[in-house]
Amino acid sequence: MELSVKKFDLEAGKRYTVIINEKDMLEERIHSGDRVTVSGPQDTITAFVNSTKKVIKKGEIGLFQEVSDKTGLKDTEKASVEYSPPPASVHAIRKKMKGEKLDREQIFQIVFDVVEQNLSEAEIAAFLVSQQTVGMGIDEVEYLTRAMADYGEKAEYEKTTFTKHSVGGVPGDSKVSLINVPIVAAGGIFIPKTSSRAITSPSGTSDTMEVLAEVDFSIEEINNIAKKCNAALVWGGSLNMAPADDLLIRVERPLKLDPLSQMLASIMSKQLANDVDFMLLDIPVGSGAKVETESEARKIASTFRELADRLGIFLRSVITYGGQPVGHAIGPSLEAIEALDTLSNKGPASVTEKSVALSGVMFEMGGLAASGQGSAMASKLLTSGKALEKFLQIVELQGGNPKVKRSDIPLGDKTFDILAKNNGYITNVSNDMICKIAHLAGAPKDKGAGIYLHRKVGYYAKQGEPLFTIYSESEKKLDDALNHALKNQPISIEGMIIEEL
């Protein structure tokens, strides 16, 4: 059909959209969500249709900026509009819904259409839900990972490249990279590490690092930083590496969908795009962590290894204790301080031990230490101050202050101490509740917000002693966090009444 153009001075996003009057749609048997081709003097594009009763009259078509720019159609010009069937990738998604296996070409086509925004959110959801309910084989996961890495930017490093990745879910874990990365870099490992910002957890490694330095760099800038100091601690979010991931996560998040196949592809495609050769996967296990049992962790580790082998990445996994927060500090600034303390050999034993252990495994993986000798090497680099020196070098190269002291880092000035109600040993610190309270207090958005745990599992607490302190930058958020903390019991003491019936 021929429709008269009405331009809107508004971008609708990369997913082309046009608006047609519902009477034209009824006549043409086109429905909201269908695709049409729109032809103009410059180009023909495929767009999704929305219907309207008003605004666009019968005989008109509403074009958003991207569509008028691309087609060259101007106000009141005639656009030729025809129904267009769904692309081949939709057929592939239907196949997956029926439980069939997809081949390499089909999966590459799906990922291409995700990146080019040729698929509707409903179509992407169908792909993700069937990954969850039907599942995918290792062949399919490999294609998915490769496709996600291929359709996006890629780094290329001259040196053999290492990384460490935690599957996550444990509060306080974000700081470990700030200690582990400088230890291994000081020991000769090349580790231009990209990491994420937190979504629901109190801090991501990028959030914590951002307290001390910039984290938003281009691929070239990262390469230059890493060339000078063997390491980088940057945000991966703006690099356009494996851009399909963000587009898929946008659909996964509201549904809390996280199919294993997609988790594998998400993590590994970013390593593939970042030219990683050696990778240590940290799987924290415990109640409230992403992985709750050791047998589940072993299964995940073996699937990751099979996939990494296929991708030419040398991967080893470690299971770490994830039943309570890592260290005492939770939230960007509190964790940055604890990382500095640990690098200065004044940190909590749990953080020191985890960082040293992970670094030791990496030295052994890379052949820099003999089997069983890695931890000793890592420990020496930490106690000698070389790791701290390396960290401050990274901070400086990333635009931060290399003379930074713990006292330079501001914390939220609204605080509240939660006290022990009775004497006893701590039997549980709930990851979930600590996350929730830190989140209500303002973390990770407010850098100075978070929680400091004075007592953890196995400590003895006396009645009236502070169990933890909540930090916040606003009275209102402190109140919200406090209310939640008082209503729930994030820290359990032996002998305490859990619930009155």
Next chain:
Amino acid sequence: MELSVKKFDLEAGKRYTVIINEKDMLEERIHSGDRVTVSGPQDTITAFVNSTKKVIKKGEIGLFQEVSDKTGLKDTEKASVEYSPPPASVHAIRKKMKGEKLDREQIFQIVFDVVEQNLSEAEIAAFLVSQQTVGMGIDEVEYLTRAMADYGEKAEYEKTTFTKHSVGGVPGDSKVSLINVPIVAAGGIFIPKTSSRAITSPSGTSDTMEVLAEVDFSIEEINNIAKKCNAALVWGGSLNMAPADDLLIRVERPLKLDPLSQMLASIMSKQLANDVDFMLLDIPVGSGAKVETESEARKIASTFRELADRLGIFLRSVITYGGQPVGHAIGPSLEAIEALDTLSNKGPASVTEKSVALSGVMFEMGGLAASGQGSAMASKLLTSGKALEKFLQIVELQGGNPKVKRSDIPLGDKTFDILAKNNGYITNVSNDMICKIAHLAGAPKDKGAGIYLHRKVGYYAKQGEPLFTIYSESEKKLDDALNHALKNQPISIEGMIIEEL
């Protein structure tokens, strides 16, 4: 956060949407597709967020018409915007994805949120895909059906109400209701029948009826028509009965999703809303029909009956032959002519027999004929001319010409005869190909477009005799249809070479 309003003079549809700059979203850890509450002087609403780089600057929020109307927010005013978690129905959808059963309240909540457009397309897709891959029990289907009927308009008739419904998929089937409905109405059955327009098939009952009369009425008007003549043949699409159905179909269609549970709920919720007491379900079986085997049809019939029993609807099913088109005419005007011919006792035997048989079962279901006597009663009403009289009464009450003759109905004037290449018996008439060719010729959009089959399965064809005629209203569409017809072989003749290798 507080954002300054920028209004757009544009409706985005009932699903509230706001636009925020990506910098604000990053800071607030809000992502595209998340929900936010937007508070203004008048009201607080929940909207989906889209991000933008341009158009909306940092500190601004773009509001579409519906959102500014509802909240009362005006240009440059400050809107209070906060992250809002997904509604409870999203938790229920997640439960379904994990394979769990949903209870009545959860399903009603999902349907409510579908109708109120509180769910994203991705969330709706997740619900539909898990119906397909995980499945639903009969309890869940019952809740779904009731919920879909409850959230919408309902008819209420004084008389016991009948209907006949075909699960569809066979070209030429749309005309059967134009014969069956007046037969049973003439025999004393009250049948205010709503039907659909075709999407991919060459004609829906509403499309065919629309050749002869109006079909778009309100619930009250339908009641008035049916009061006068015991029947109506109207379009159900604009009645807002079970409105969730259209919103779900919008997501199902591009994915060609059609889970059995949703098909049951879709069909039965409309009957429930239309106050139906007795229902005859026609299940055409054959290659290219919606149901391809008799055992599948029996399973479907028993599930429909179980559901109808729970809903208090007396339902019986018949399996009919669906291996080739019904009658000779395919397309709105051609089928309207064939219906008039059949009502005038000049129609093809296959159409007459099917219409009489269905009517007979309905008379027996309603106790208007003794067991085994229904067909005779129906046949008498047809041969006596009473059914034609009743039909013309319906046509008149629906604003059509009660003196209409077959010659009054215009057909597409661009025609082409496809001839038999050799002598032999017809062994197959492909439903799929006939559909496709009629569709290319312009049906159902162009009323005069379609196909007339001169030969069907079992007929003998001589070389050079016309097998079928394509009708079209445009040369271009005729060419498209013709090309498809010549490339494929919608009609097979015994002894013919099917494919040259």
